[in-house]
Amino acid sequence: MTPILGANQYGKAESRVVRIVRDTARHEIRDLNVSTSLRGDFAAAHITGDQSQVLPTDTQKNTAFAYAKIHGVDSIEDYAIALGGRLLEATPAADQAQVRVEEYAWDRLGDHSFVRRGGAVHTAVVTVTRAGVHVISGVRDLVVLNSTDSEFKGFLKDEFTTLAEADDRILATSLVARWRHTTAEGVDWAGVDWNASYADALDILLRTFAGTYSRALQETLYAMGTALLESRPDLAEVRFSAPNKHHFLVDFSGFGVGGLTNDGEVFIAADRPYGLIEAEVTRADAPPAGDAWLAVPGFC
Numbered sequence: 001m002t003p004i005l006g007a008n009q010y011g012k013a014e015s016r017v018v019r020i021v022r023d024t025a026r027h028e029i030r031d032l033n034v035s036t037s038l039r040g041d042f043a044a045a046h047i048t049g050d051q052s053q054v055l056p057t058d059t060q061k062n063t064a065f066a067y068a069k070i071h072g073v074d075s076i077e078d079y080a081i082a083l084g085g086r087l088l089e090a091t092p093a094a095d096q097a098q099v100r101v102e103e104y105a106w107d108r109l110g111d112h113s114f115v116r117r118g119g120a121v122h123t124a125v126v127t128v129t130r131a132g133v134h135v136i137s138g139v140r141d142l143v144v145l146n147s148t149d150s151e152f153k154g155f156l157k158d159e160f161t162t163l164a165e166a167d168d169r170i171l172a173t174s175l176v177a178r179w180r181h182t183t184a185e186g187v188d189w190a191g192v193d194w195n196a197s198y199a200d201a202l203d204i205l206l207r208t209f210a211g212t213y214s215r216a217l218q219e220t221l222y223a224m225g226t227a228l229l230e231s232r233p234d235l236a237e238v239r240f241s242a243p244n245k246h247h248f249l250v251d252f253s254g255f256g257v258g259g260l261t262n263d264g265e266v267f268i269a270a271d272r273p274y275g276l277i278e279a280e281v282t283r284a285d286a287p288p289a290g291d292a293w294l295a296v297p298g299f300c
């Protein structure tokens with residue numbers, strides 16, 4: 001019996017690449033976490049131990065650092081497209097290079113001083129194939145909260161249901177969202193302003209979260225996805241993973257302090273368990289995703 005080698009990929013995970021642009025006294029910083037994977041015909045490396053077609057993960061890491069200098073990092077999408085293209089070109093046995101990047105934002109304190117911004121992290125997953133490029137942009141750890149305009153009622157009940165219907169509750173999540181850019185013949189990736197596109201997408205998601213009366217987190221996600229696709233014709237689909245960060249009203253009725261009411265004012269923020277609401281919203285005529293989502297962990 002000769003077992004069959006199935007899907008495989010290999011690369012260097014989580015190279016922490018920090019690029020300083022110091023052409024003038026006013027420096028710029030890009031702070032990245034870069035992971036690369038090569039896919040293709042690497043059967044010999046696994047079965048006979050022949051590494052002649054394997055571009056080492058160490059070289060992939062070196063290329064990630066070198067490209068921060070050679071190509072620069074105007075945006076993580078643009079950098080990932082260049083890096084993926086180079087890795088594919090350098091590895092004849094590969095038919096795909098996937099580059100996953102996260103960017104940690106820094107706010108300026110002075111010409112050469114910065115303070116790291118907490119919160120949301122900009123993400124990109126770029127898959128370069130011999131036929132073209134897939135680009136998925138996204139955000140993680142986008143923590144948002146509505147203190148009203150959220151209900152959850154009319155749900156299915158059985159003998160294990162104890163949840164009270166809620167007319168007015170806190171709706172909060174730490175959102176992961178990824179949106180796939182349309183791949184079409186002749187797309188000029190070099191001409192895309194990725195940073196403006198990201199800022200606009202984030203703005204649409206946040207404004208829709210804030211402006212949507214919610215009957216469930218599911219409805220809010222769908223509204224956010226719809227708003228994004230309606231405003232940005234260059235996007236094919238969006239995927240969300242949204243933990244429902246439950247806030248339970250504190251029950252003051254047993255307290256020995258008379259007349260203590262709680263009209264949606266004091267909550268316990270529970271960290272677990274949490275509902276996990278995940279959804280994909282796709283444009284009806286979206287071009288096929290190909291392998292754009294391959295090996296993207298979790299729901300998105």
Ligand SMILES: O=c1[nH]c(=O)c2[nH]c(=O)[nH]c2[nH]1
Pocket residue numbers: 152163215216217218244275277
């Ligand atoms: O927005 C919600 N969606 C659910 O599916 C759900 N289930 C639950 O217990 N609370 C909530 N809230």
